[in-house]
Amino acid sequence: MNRLQRQSFLGEGSEATLSTATIGIAGLGGGGSHAAQQFAHMGIGGYIPADPQCIDVTNTNRLIGGTLSDVKKGKAKVYITERLIRGLQPRARIHAVKGSWQAATELLKQCDLIIGAVDSFKEREQLERFARRYLIAYIDIGMDVHEIDHKAFLISGQVILSMPGCPCLRCCGLLTDERLEGEAKQYGAAGSRPQVVWPNGVLASTAVGLAAQLLTPWFPRPPEFTYLEYDGNKGTVSVSARVELLKGSICPHHPPDETGDPFFDIREHMKRQGKAGAGPRMRRWRSWLRGLTGRWEP
Amino acid sequence: MSDAAAEFKKLKAMHDGAELLKEGGAPVVLLPNFAFRAGGKNLVMTLLLHPSQHSGYVTRLFFERNPDVAGNWTTHRVLDRDWWAKSWKDVSPLLPWTAILCAHLRAVA
């Protein structure tokens, strides 16, 4: 019996496609941990989870896979995610990075898709730009709880699919200079923002669904751009009005001539290959070993 | 000659190794091995001048490493590299680029 046989409708070869895919997940809090769990269920084979933090007791209201025992041990969120994934995909290729996503860029470059579940507008902007630079599909998820009146709250969120050439987070109005200025004024001392588990679940599931459309052929003519707005009070996920307004528009914020590494020098790269001391045979052995163990070998 | 080209020419006269690049369509000036004073010390490192809006500031100067000077320093990914920037507001993008650079450097001197 094949664990994934109930999802064979995803298309011929979908199991192999999902198995060979590699997904980056920046931020393993409420949203990222949900997404990681679902990707593991789905059969995604490769993961680059990046998060600098360790779990604390206030995360346990939403961090999927995190336990009170993990809190006692001060376990890193990325290793909780790794454990979660391995429970379903023991041979998954997981390169967990206990650090910010910036510490994982060499690995993230190799992803088919990146999920951005980061906390700040600045991080979103820079992560999306990184994804655009390497023509990587980027799916951004985020939620907020707003106090609209005394003891009345609005839960809202978004899932945005940002593909090269298509409208970006700035085109969508999610990223603005005003928001970045406001965030900068807080000097990072924004305090603990309200967070609960179920909106993260809705947003992460929506993101995973978009990822499935991008990776497998089950859905005819999947969108290359979408902006989905979550209203947690009404319990709805709707296509933003901006999608129609932005139809056919080309993103001006990420010019197509800005791909790749502007400082790359092939001569330096070849020298490093030589100095690494590993000839082709050693590199093949390392690659085989990584594939076997799913662990990162320095 | 465009404004950016004219401004870059002046920076190039100030620092011969300067290189004009761009990100998000906005001009960015790489200043390799730039000598400056920070916290009373003489330092040499690569700087990146962003003479327009970036990360909530109207202009920014990025440093290859944290020069270990008092202030609120944050990291940023620009031109596919990690940089440090000090929180230093309101250095107008309307100033000549040489003046923008000097204003940001005064903040770390």
Add this chain to the structure above:
Amino acid sequence: MRLHFRITRALLDSVRIDLRRPHPFAHERVGFISAGLSAADEDVLIVAREYRAVLDEDYLRDPTVGAMMGAEAIRKALQWAMQDRLALFHVHTHGGQGLPGFSRIDLRENAKFVPDFLKVTPQCAHGAIVLSDNAARGQLGFDPRQPCMPIDSFAEIGAPIRKWRAA
């Protein structure tokens, strides 16, 4: 070291549309795809940027080959590579379905122009791509003294994402 090529579907489609246009006298059309490069651990990522067609007037009449670029086409491409410090890939199509292959003449011509490009932009790598209607194959040169290396994989970035091994 493996080589991985990424290109958006929109760009690839526009290249194919252009290359299918009839030429006054050449049997095939050719052009150049520009790309940025990056290291990804030991591998090299080739990330496509733009396409420029070789203009009609920059072809040479040569009935022995499908298409022959003149010196002006090469000069323009060299200038582009030098000015913008990018990798350039000569591109043409063989049509049909499935993984295409470079012909003997393709390989001969690649071996001529790639070293010339490398001499003026030694920090970059340059190469060639041959398309079919649904796939591509390519090679990359980075040392004028060495033969080009085959590009190992292609990814066509769109919805859905398409990937294939090409070497």
